Amino acid sequence: EDNAIPFTxxxxxxxxxxxxxxxxxxxxxxxxxHIVDDKIYY
Incomplete structure (x- = not known):
């Protein structure tokens, strides 16, 4: 049976x-x- 899932x-x-x-x-x-703090501009 072939299912095309690479992580079998x-x-x-x-x-x-x-x-x-x-x-x-x-x-x-x-x-x-840290990502959230970097994206907030006041």
Whole structure:
């Protein structure tokens, strides 16, 4: 069966482990607080 999805061998756990090893949060969420402050002009 062909489904045209390029990530068939990748699991969520494998990605989570890779992110944790690079000191990111395991589900890939990082809050960028500085961006909002840079875009506000008074």
């Amino acid at each position: 061998d990748v699991t969520v756990e494998a990605i989570s482990q890779s992110l944790r090893s690079q000191e990111y949060q395991s589900r890939g969420f990082e809050q960028l607080k």
